[in-house]
Amino acid sequence: MQPNLYDRKKEPLLIVISGPSGVGKDTVVKRMRERGLPFHFVVTATSRPQRPHEIDGVDYIFVSQGEFDRMIEQDELLEHADVYGQQKGIPREQVREALESGLDVVMRLDVQGARTIRGLFEEALLIFLVTQDEEELIRRLKERETDTPEAVELRVDMVRQEMQTMEELFDYCVVNADSQLDVAVDTIMDIINAEHQRTKPRKVRL
């Protein structure tokens, strides 16, 4: 009897959902949440103001700038970034505890954040979302009320650059096309299920 085969321990995955601004990272992760599957969804800490519809501890952990600076200083953040003047960070302890309890951990990050995680954990599972084509991405960015036309231009330029490095940085690329959200989420679920059957599982230790 080979216990390594018949009694294989499930190795929890560190899953990063990334992609350009406007691709729908938040929407995809929200739909994954709604399906009620046994993942730990990372709640990002941020120093930016809470918006009316947002819930503290669910959408983000809202902290003061002083508290955010303290977290950085005491190395409590796995990754942190200043994105268009807004500070966001991943609490290390939250991720460590979830992995230790055996849960797959899901976090949404911009491409720079995904790169940081890859640098820390070679065995993280990095998924890159793309729209069907560039036109779709530009249209989505324009529909967002938060961005000025100049900001949209800036983001599109940035996306073009990000695309260049996508293939070497990410493990998988999933299309999140208009009206096909569930197809994208199904595909992500397939990827996670497949990864759990690998003979050489990804081992992430914090």
Next chain:
Amino acid sequence: MQPNLYDRKKEPLLIVISGPSGVGKDTVVKRMRERGLPFHFVVTATSRPQRPHEIDGVDYIFVSQGEFDRMIEQDELLEHADVYGQQKGIPREQVREALESGLDVVMRLDVQGARTIRGLFEEALLIFLVTQDEEELIRRLKERETDTPEAVELRVDMVRQEMQTMEELFDYCVVNADSQLDVAVDTIMDIINAEHQRTKPRKVRL
């Protein structure tokens, strides 16, 4: 616009379904067939006699011993083996044509055959089937009418040996438990879907 991302060509996969005798390779591949998905299922050539319920060209390509020897000699078989006195082989041209037409190719092979394919194509996708535990495997082998008790002993010993090398040879390990055939097939489908989203696709050229 990055055509490599927004317009990625689907790279066909060379998929090997393998595992020990009695694990249910044929049953799994048969169920995959029944689902009517766009795969090419390899029809193995064999020199063994046709059994009453078998259809030539569907279950196997039945050839004479002389014809089989000629195929080996003229290098028309990608892989061939003498399994318990029965000769079986994979016609090279059949696989090449299917891949060229863009279809994923599925073949069932014993562990030795899987090893040969890995030697030829580093980028083949190798899936190893296991039962829930060793007891389940022994029971299934005993239920087969084709094997004597001695043959069962021999096979169980062989499986114990095969298990040792499973992790380095195969990419994925899928449990095919009693009454869970569709779970096994679903998982294989998830693996195939996931593999098609890889940023670095497996490229197999014959």
